[in-house]
Amino acid sequence: MANHSDTQLLLIGDSITNNYDKSTLPDENFQPTWKTFYEPRKALNLGFSGDTTANVLWRLDHGEVAGLHPKVVLLLIGTNNTGFKSESAEQTEVGIDAVIADLEQRLPETKILLLGILPSDISESKTETDRAVNHYLANSYSENPRVTYLDIGSIFYRKGSLDASIFYDPRLPQHGKPLHPDTNGQHMMAEAIEPTLAKLMGDSPRMPLDAMTEINTALIPVPKLEQDSYDWYARHHSELKAKQQINPKVVMIGDSITHFWGGLPNANHVNGPTAWQHLFGADAGNVLNLGFGWDRTQNVLWRLRQGEFDGLTPQAIVLMIGTNNLTRSSNARANTPQEIVAGIEAIREELHKRSPSSRLIVMAILPRGRSATDPLRASVTATNQLMAAHFRNDASVIYLDIGEKFLDTDGTLPVSMMSDGVHPTDAGYGIWADALADTFRKLGITP
Known part of the structure; x- marks a missing residue:
């Protein structure tokens, strides 16, 4: 093996990783992606076509990482375990755990970015097994300080179905089933991975976040993105305990607007205590508040997949999310209205899967900014219009838009409703409380 002692990024996997060596037009031209995202980071490709976790363990045991001290290992493995090897989810999980344990021992100063098994169309049984493996990985490595789990599977779907056009297998002479991302699919993968990888590498994204628009970041589950006035992970643990x-x-789900209203677990400050008590009365302390300041749809998806809603069967779920997706930061780009609605739909699917009997009330995004001409007002309106159209014929959802009730006739957002132009005062929460009380009555819900 050549001397790669200066390697800073190590890619370990099977043919999907091995493919970065290829530069065959048009479907397998992966070198441009490699040169943009990985080569500048002194990356070494240890992807081997056909490999399973057992093969990776053999390679590690035979010196492939000896003498290396990378900052990050990017690990994508397991699809061959559940594919031609026909291993169970449990067997595959044991194999991935063993690879990670081996890497942690051999590379004690290296961070591991673990990717979920990518979706394919090999068979329904493989798809179900892969989902089970990914669910296990999401829960097992949710807060491991050395391992970051990232599920980018959503980028391979379009309108709820696997997008075969970004896999090259169907265009091969043997017309295989979708398994390997093509030139475009591999570039989309790199874009989806990049913000998390840059953080772990301690460098800047290889492309500006605002330029990486091929993938919908609102759909990729990630934990804490922004620093706020509270401990994000501590609140997550409090949520798990409270339920x-x-x-x-x-159950209330959302961002800071929900977080700082009331209920359990207790927030470090509460903006709407009177309205909360008015709405919930004697049961005010028994409403679960899954609101997190600064959260976007992608954060809510992460929290749902880490068990915050598991085992719950409330009569009603109130979801207000999306306003932070409209804004950009050094950690996330702004999302389009279409992307935000797709993120909210993904949340709906997660909630319905866990509690199909619960009535879901989806709130429109509240107005932002003091003036009717505030730049975000148009984005809020466009997102709400798309949301209304999306849920119009969905019997499982009640869509509720109360934004106009916060505004004066000229579109001004009074300080009495939102002191900072974003977060409701107690009077503003009173408007929300009245709307929910009326909706609860119509649904026969008595919280």
Whole structure:
């Protein structure tokens, strides 16, 4: 093996990783992606076509990482375990765990970016097994300080179905089923991975976040993105504990607007105590509040997949999310209205899968900015219009838009409703409380 002692990024996997060596037009031209995202980071490609976790373990045991001290290992493995090897989810999970344990021992100062098994169309049984493996990985490595789990599977779907056009297998002479991302699919993968990889590498993204628009970041589950006035991970643990202590009839899900209203777990400050008490009365302390300041749809998806809603069967779920997706930061780009609605739909699917009997009330994004001409007002309106159209014929969703009730006739957002132009005052929460009380009555819900 050649001397690669200066390697800073190590890619380990099977043919999907091995493919970065190829530069065959048009479907397997992966070198441009490699040169943009990985080569500048002194990357070494240890992807081997056909490999399973057992093969990777053999390679590690035979010195492939000896003498290396990379900052990050990017690990994508397991699809051959559940594919031609026909291993069970449990067998594949044991294999991936063993690879990670081996890497942690051999590379004690290296961070590991673990990717979920990518979707394919090999068979329904493989798809179900892959989902089970990914669910296990998401829960097992949610807060490991050395391992970051990232599921980018959503980028391979279009309108709810696997997008075969970004896999090259169907265009091969043997017309295989979608398994290997093509030139465009591999570039989309790199874009989806890049923000997380840049953080772990301690460098800047190889492309500006605002330029990486081929993938919908609102759909890729990620944990904390922004620093706020509270401990994000501590609140997550408090949520997991709180749901064991109460049996809520109502669960509130959202960002800081929900977070700082009231309920359990207690927030470090509360903006709407009177409105909360007015709405929930004697049961005010038994409503579960899954609101997190600065959250975007992608954060909510991560939290749902880490068990915050598991085991709950509330009568009603109130979801207000999306306003932070409209804004950009050094950690995330702004999303389009279409992307935000797709993120909210993904949340709906996660919630319905866990509690199909619960009535879901999806709130429109509230107005932002003091003036009717505030730049974000148009984006809020466009997103809400798309949301209304999307859920119009969905019997499982009640869509509720109360934004106009916060505004004066000229479109001004009064300080009395939102002191900072974003977060409701107690009076503003009173408008939300009245709207929910009316909706609860119509649904026969008595929280």
